Amino acid sequence: MSDRWNDEPPPDWESLPPDPFDDEPEDRFEAMAPEPAARAVPAPRSVARGADGLAEEALAILRDLTGRPDANFHDGQFEAIEALVAHHRRALVVQRTGWGKSAVYFISALLQRRAGAGPALIVSPLLALMRDQVAAAERAGVRAAAINSANVTEWADIERQLDRDTVDVLFVSPERLVNPKFRAEQLPRLVATAGLLVIDEAHCISDWGHDFRPDYRRIRSLIAELPGGVPILATTATANQRVVDDVAEQLGAGGHEVFTLRGSLARDSLRLGVLDLGTQWRRLAWLRQHLADLPGSGIVYCLTVAAAEDTAAMLATAGHRVLAYTGRTDPADRLVAEDALKRNEVKALVATSALGMGFDKPDLGFVVHLGAPSSPVAYYQQVGRAGRATASADVLLLPGIEDREIWHFFATNAMPTQAKADAVLGALEAEGKPLSLAALEARVDIRRGQLELLLKVLAVEGAVQAVQGGWTVTGAPWVYDAERYERIAAARVAEQDAMVAYENLSAPACRMVFLTGELDDPDTTPCGRCDTCTTPWYATEVSTESLADAQASLDRVGVPIAPRAQWPTGLDRVGVSADGKPVRGKIIPGEQVAEGRVIARLTDLGHGNALRALFANDEGGRPLDAEVPADLAQACLRVLKEWGWATRPVAVIWIPSLDRPRLVESLATGIAQAGRLRLLGPLEVSPGSPPPAEQTNSVYRVRDLWQRFRVPDAMAAEIRALGGPVLLIDDLIDSRWTLTIAGRLLRRAGAGGVLPLALASIA
Structure with a gap:
């Protein structure tokens, strides 16, 4: 490019004074490898094997499973198998990674099948690991299949195999336990015929576990539904005594004794x-x-x-x-x-x-x-x-x-609040019929990821249920357990302090x-x-x-910000309309902003550090507001220089900020001065317009912003006279709806294009 962006900025611009942090919750559930061809079920054998006979038979399966004729059980492995197969007990196995917990449940499952029992049901979030386990299972003659969200096309075949009784081990992801179709059509039969229930990564059951998952709490009711005498195995490598006690209590529901096998967790390697x-x-x-x-x-x-x-x-x-x-x-x-x-x-x-x-x-x-x-x-x-x-x-x-x-950041977004829970329950009660996630999102001021998590928590606590068509209330009484969530939050802080102590160990x-x-x-x-x-x-x-x-x-600058192309569903329900018509569907191309830029994301390495400091609050919790630091000013000019737009912008406009007005104005003014662009000033805030809520979903964000800004008549006249694209300046991009709506106003006022530019984005 050959324009002012290649030059050094003017002296007054140069002399400016000095967590969600991750993605959406991970989808760890992936399809298994194709199941081996069906074979006849071995003839039933008596469960009442002698201890020596059971040990011999189990050892033979272990050697088939490992492919090693010299393989032997680790300390405790056969004891767990014997407790499950010979005595039909409920067992909790806490052993280090690599000890062989999967061998225990594969061998126990096959021994149960040989004794005439139904297939083992294994609840696990580890379907990626199962791809490796299936090959080993085949060597031992264990026929494994999976029903999870990633292999829907295989479900019909698996159902037929279950009908023919040609499945020894069925893996299900915990999310299946709250799926209405699965619970209605598959789970009752599996529960009635199960020869063994396995809860893998059992620390996920516990609120106190490091990887607690709401869907796992369904297992408590699943245990209660099992016929008497079905052995249960829970396994984990990462459970302290508090988690062990919690899991054992859930396993022992109904007065059952739990056999706990705990080995040394030290890893010699x-x-x-x-x-x-x-x-x-x-x-x-x-x-x-x-x-x-x-x-x-x-x-x-x-x-x-x-x-x-x-x-x-x-x-x-x-x-x-x-x-x-x-x-x-x-x-x-x-x-x-x-x-x-x-x-x-x-x-x-x-x-x-x-x-x-x-x-x-x-x-x-x-x-x-x-x-x-x-x-x-x-x-x-x-x-x-x-x-x-x-x-x-x-x-x-x-x-x-x-x-x-x-x-x-992660800790503050992990637990539901009473206000949000009450909002969801109130919306479902008021509707009186199932609401889809999108429809519910249009009625409550909660972001999609947090809404999904909250519904899972409410579902396992019996307040709501997933049905065909969406979510409904159950009518069961429900009370927000504030004390429990406070104790969990305190435990998380203690864990963080312990991690720092580990770092400083000497x-x-x-x-x-x-x-x-x-x-x-x-x-x-x-x-x-x-x-x-x-x-x-x-x-x-x-x-x-x-x-x-x-x-x-780390000095790399310039992260593209994709423009919004679709309005969120449900805007008509919150009173958003344009020209007397509901706002829905795709955003009209002539009213869209172009792809934008930020220096970096707050989560980035490099400039992310300076940006996090810039957007920090003071000790009283108030936003810091100052002119753009010199290093970020220079980075911003580099972003503009390397942008590569089709048509150079002709003017600069900024979005007025409640928290950091000085920061945004200095950014816009400096850019206009450095690029020799017309500085048209800020958009106006409509009189009486309340500030938008900080934490909100897309529907409510658009509602709050829809009438908030207006283009002054004088600005609109200059925009039409200039005829080209304008730079739209903001400080921090989160949902992109502020830029989308402000940009729409500028396009309708005659701007030849709107190029959003901000210092940072949340993620």
Whole structure:
């Protein structure tokens, strides 16, 4: 380009004075591999096998399952099998990753089938892991199938196999337990004929578990519906005593005794370490310089999608074979990435928690964290991916200064509030008929992701139910348990403090003992391998070259912001109309804004740090408001210079801000001055227009903004006279509805195009 954006900004512009943080909740449920061909069910055998006969038969299945003629049970494995098969007990198994919990339930399921029982029902969120387990199950003659949200086209075939009694193990995702069709058509038969119920990753049942999921709480009622004598197995590798007690209480509903088998959780193969490098670019520089030195292939975990994608891009540019793996990764691409890591075709996957419990690579050589998870238990679970079938694996944590604010964001969005619960129940009661999610969203001021979570919580607590056509109230009494949620929130804060304590651990304390101690493991024997038991085993230096390259990668600016193209459903219900007609469907092309730009996302590395500081509040909780800092001013001009628009803008207009008026005006004024553009001023705020709510869904956001702004007559005349596109300036982009509605007004006033520009976006 050859225009003013290539020049240095004028002196007065140069001299300006100085978490959701992740994606939508992850969809971890993926289709299983094709089921093997049906075979005849073995003739029923008597359950009353002798202990020696049962042990011999179980060992034979284990050796088929592992493909090793010399395989033997780990301590406790046969005891769990015997409790389930010989005594039909309810068992809770808490054992470290790699101990062989899946072998217990596969062997028990097949032994039950041979005794004439029905198929085992396994509730699990780990369908990615099941792809690996199916192949092993086939070797032992276990016929496995799955019913989940990702393989709907296979359901009819699986139903026929169930009718023919040719399924030994049926996996279901926890979400199926609240699906009306599944509950009505499949679940009663499965419950009536089940030979075994397995609850995998059972810590998800508990409010206190590090990965609590509302759908899992349905299992309590599922247990109550089982016929007498059906054995139940719950398994997990990450449960402290509080979680163990909670899960055992749920398993023992009805007065049943629970057989609890708990082993040592220490992992002899893991070599733990913490390296605090301070700044983000030093962490990236260390990783860029030393990734190749880590053993084998592994995982680099990041706390946010943006961090994972940016880190993967930086490492790839530096010549490392890596792939990103996040909640934004297409399901097909996830499979490709998983396979590439398993075949050691990449050095690492750079991932969020989307690559969690469901991934199995026994020879994984290392796990590195750029930023810490919010609890030692969650950290233990993630690092447990490494070293399952190797003598040694390296685990390194590179904590970040931004970790606590990310933890806080996730924590504050995880639990429902009474006001939101009351709003949902009130809307459903008032309607008197089922409401779809979209229809309910138009009636309550709650964002889609939070609304889905809240409905799940209310469903498992019996206040609402999913039916054909949407959601309805059940009529059952329901009281918001404020005390319980306060206790959970306090527990989460304690977990965060414990994670910080782990980071700051020093000799003679042992990192492995600290982690397993958080899981209430009584074994306090030091590991003798971590960086506090010995000396740091990892390199600590960062070269000047790596630092420069990392800083350059973080200095990237300019994130595209896609324009809104569709109005949200339900605007007619909240009184939004245009020219006497309801507003619905696609936004008229002539009233749309163009693709916009921000310097960076608040979740980004690099400029994300400065932007988070800029949009922080003071100690009293009030927004800070100042002119644009010089470094961000320069970054903004770089964004404009590299934009590549078809037609250069002719004027600058800004959206008036309630919280940061000085910031927005200085940004607009500086841009106009630097680009020699007409500064047309701010849009007007309609008299008496109330400020829009901060936390709101799309329907209510549009409603609140629809009449809020107007284009002054003098501004409209200048827009028509100039005839070209205008830059529309804002400070922070969240839902994009403010820019969409303000831009529509400017297009209707005659603007040849509207180019939105803001300092940052939420995500």
